[in-house]
Amino acid sequence: xxxxxxxxxxxxxxxxxxGVLLLWMARAAASGRLGRNQxxxxxxxxxxxxxxxWLAAHQRAERPTQLAAAVSILVALSVAIPSPDAVLFGSxxxxxxxxxxxxxxxxxxxxxxxxxxxxxxxxxx
Numbered sequence: 001x002x003x004x005x006x007x008x009x010x011x012x013x014x015x016x017x018x019g020v021l022l023l024w025m026a027r028a029a030a031s032g033r034l035g036r037n038q039x040x041x042x043x044x045x046x047x048x049x050x051x052x053x054w055l056a057a058h059q060r061a062e063r064p065t066q067l068a069a070a071v072s073i074l075v076a077l078s079v080a081i082p083s084p085d086a087v088l089f090g091s092x093x094x095x096x097x098x099x100x101x102x103x104x105x106x107x108x109x110x111x112x113x114x115x116x117x118x119x120x121x122x123x124x125x
Contacts, residue, residue: 018069
């Protein structure tokens with residue numbers, strides 16, 4: 001097996017696995033199945049203040065995170081298609097940038113939702 005084939009297999013597994021993991025995490029956190037924890041999800045001071053803030057953040061961030069997962073899976077599939085090295089490199093780099101942008105966007109809007117949820121829960125006290 002050539003080094004290029006091994007590299008493509010590794011990229012396929014990493015990008016595909018990342019996509020599947022992001023998809024699972026987005027759905028689980030937004031539905032409440034994945035509660036506050038120190039390992040997975042949007043772990044910022046605003047999201048970690050309460051279960052309500054955690055859930056609000058992940059519900060708001062679900063769509064951008066699912067889009068990031070889809071891009072990751074598409075990049076994995078593109079790696080499996082025979083193409084010149086420059087095309088492979090370009091698809092992985094552009095895909096990684098889009099994934100990062102979507103995940104950061106999700107964290108930002110999720111953080112806002114968490115702060116709003118905390119503001120609402122603090123009004124009744």
